[in-house]
Amino acid sequence: MNTPMNHTHQAVQxxxxxxxxxxxASNGAFYDNVNPATGQVIGVSPDATTDDIEAAIVAARxxxxxxxxxxxxxxxxxxxxxxxxxxxxxxxxxxxITMAEVGAPRMACDTIQVVEPLxxxxxxxxxxxxxQWSSSLGEANTMGGPAERWTEQEAVGVVAAxxxxxxxxxxxxxxxxxxxxxxxxVILKPAVETPxxxxxxGRLIANHTDIPAGVINIVASSDxxxxxxxxxxxxxxxxxxxxxxxxxxxxxxxASVNLTKVFLxxxxxxxxxxxxxxxxxxxxxxxxxFGLAMVCGQGCALTTRVLLPRSRYDEGVAAIxxxxxxxxPGDPTAAGTVMGPLISAAQRDRVEGYVASAIEQxxxxxxxxxxxxxxxxxxxxxxxxxxxxxxxxxVAQEEIFGPVLVAIAYxxxxxxxxxxxxxxxxxxxxxxxxxxxxxxxxxxxxxTGTMSVNGGVWYGCDVPFGGYKHSGIGREMGxxxxxxxxxxxxxxxxxxxxx
Ligand code: ADP
Numbered sequence: 001m002n003t004p005m006n007h008t009h010q011a012v013q014x015x016x017x018x019x020x021x022x023x024x025a026s027n028g029a030f031y032d033n034v035n036p037a038t039g040q041v042i043g044v045s046p047d048a049t050t051d052d053i054e055a056a057i058v059a060a061r062x063x064x065x066x067x068x069x070x071x072x073x074x075x076x077x078x079x080x081x082x083x084x085x086x087x088x089x090x091x092x093x094x095x096x097i098t099m100a101e102v103g104a105p106r107m108a109c110d111t112i113q114v115v116e117p118l119x120x121x122x123x124x125x126x127x128x129x130x131x132q133w134s135s136s137l138g139e140a141n142t143m144g145g146p147a148e149r150w151t152e153q154e155a156v157g158v159v160a161a162x163x164x165x166x167x168x169x170x171x172x173x174x175x176x177x178x179x180x181x182x183x184x185x186v187i188l189k190p191a192v193e194t195p196x197x198x199x200x201x202g203r204l205i206a207n208h209t210d211i212p213a214g215v216i217n218i219v220a221s222s223d224x225x226x227x228x229x230x231x232x233x234x235x236x237x238x239x240x241x242x243x244x245x246x247x248x249x250x251x252x253x254x255a256s257v258n259l260t261k262v263f264l265x266x267x268x269x270x271x272x273x274x275x276x277x278x279x280x281x282x283x284x285x286x287x288x289x290f291g292l293a294m295v296c297g298q299g300c301a302l303t304t305r306v307l308l309p310r311s312r313y314d315e316g317v318a319a320i321x322x323x324x325x326x327x328x329p330g331d332p333t334a335a336g337t338v339m340g341p342l343i344s345a346a347q348r349d350r351v352e353g354y355v356a357s358a359i360e361q362x363x364x365x366x367x368x369x370x371x372x373x374x375x376x377x378x379x380x381x382x383x384x385x386x387x388x389x390x391x392x393x394x395v396a397q398e399e400i401f402g403p404v405l406v407a408i409a410y411x412x413x414x415x416x417x418x419x420x421x422x423x424x425x426x427x428x429x430x431x432x433x434x435x436x437x438x439x440x441x442x443x444x445x446x447x448t449g450t451m452s453v454n455g456g457v458w459y460g461c462d463v464p465f466g467g468y469k470h471s472g473i474g475r476e477m478g479x480x481x482x483x484x485x486x487x488x489x490x491x492x493x494x495x496x497x498x499x
Pocket of ligand 1: 189190224225227228242243244245
């Protein structure tokens with residue numbers, strides 16, 4: 001259905017948050033924010049300068065070094081709960097922004113894009129409140145006198161959080177909430193394409209919480225590379241990055257100059273393995289197709305390679321194609337829309353390039369493979385299934401970041417595992433079987449950070465998420481995602497004589 005799109009946001013005038021002040025860029029510059037569903041400019045964002053980045057670094061460093069933020073857990077918990085309330089009170093506005101600048105369907109905003117991520121706030125407030133910051137290692141007599149030893153955990157320091165445009169609020173919150181709970185101070189630099197979601201957090205922080213000046217700074221810029229200034233600055237203690245593997249590699253290389261700690265959540269090319277005993281291949285592939293649609297294929301953990309038993313390949317391809325042709329891309333604000341647009345014309349060009357490469361390499365487009373005629377204005381692309389794909393083709397090895405599934409045939413379980421693991425990535429995956437034990441044993445052999453067994457949904461604020469191999473370093477969310485923002489120190493003192 002083609003409903004009119006009237007979600008312009010002239011009323012939303014977001015600002016940078018630097019040292020507790022909501023303000024424009026130092027040179028007064030702005031840049032356009034484009035709605036990918038319409039191609040129209042919906043408003044502007046301040047365009048931060050290198051001076052603004054410098055001011056944010058100074059503010060975050062000063063707040064960490066000269067206030068008791070990192071030591072006052074009770075106050076931090078109070079502030080996080082205030083932010084939780086502010087986000088809950090402004091939920092419809094956050095959803096409007098996400099539909100408008102991400103092109104995310106309302107259905108995705110009600111779940112993964114906005115509503116689910118708000119759970120990070122109570123979750124990490126509780127973790128900080130109950131965390132055992134110090135633990136005893138008892139006494140030992142290693143070299144000389146007996147010593148009493150213990151560890152203390154404390155905030156890493158100043159964190160630079162650099163985030164992408166695909167699920168911005170989820171990723172922004174997955175970084176800043178545990179970092180703040182741990183006692184870090186933060187500079188958040190969102191993607192060029194999605195400034196408002198991040199800046200709206202800054203507005204709510206400034207207007208509705210007691211978070212002190214400098215503890216969190218939020219800077220948006222039209223310069224994609226401005227974050228490099230954060231990465232190479234010796235006053236930054238940690239870089240928490242989510243984005244492409246190529247950029248992650250560059251960030252790690254740049255961070256090596258100061259040996260700055262990095263957390264990296266990068267690309268994926270995950271496999272959904274449909275074992276040969278399943279009754280219903282459509283049911284077994286539903287998660288892969290629905291997940292793909294909800295973010296228009298722009299998600300690192302999507303299972304974009306569907307591995308089908310060779311004996312049932314044609315049946316499987318037909319079943320998946322039937323599911324995919326039922327998904328009609330449309331206006332993100334319409335209640336029934338499951339799939340919105342790609343983020344930009346450049347992203348659509350990239351997807352089209354991959355589809356062309358598949359045809360060139362001998363694969364077959366089963367459905368999609370083109371722009372939908374009924375949505376001529378935005379950056380839409382039809383859900384696309386490519387068959388007769390072998391795992392060495394570019395569309396099987398490289399992350400497309402568009403609504404494209406590739407179907408690959410395998411001979412037996414060992415072959416399926418080998419194909420799943422024949423990837424530079426190791427982020428996620430799924431196995432579906434009529435026999436749960438068999439599914440689980442196949443799932444355990446796939447080297448990735450998360451796995452779905454028989455449709456189980458692993459996503460949640462308490463579930464650690466991250467990748468093996470080129471999919472990243474470290475874990476976000478869950479307890480592990482809190483520990484990323486902590487340093488561990490060890491202490492010892494002489495054993496005092498007991499009376
Ligand atoms: P995309 O190519 O889709 O924009 P990226 O992984 O390049 O994805 O971008 C993710 C985030 O990293 C964005 O906020 C982007 O501006 C930022 N970024 C890109 N290149 C660099 C870099 N060399 N140093 C620091 N940040 C970067």
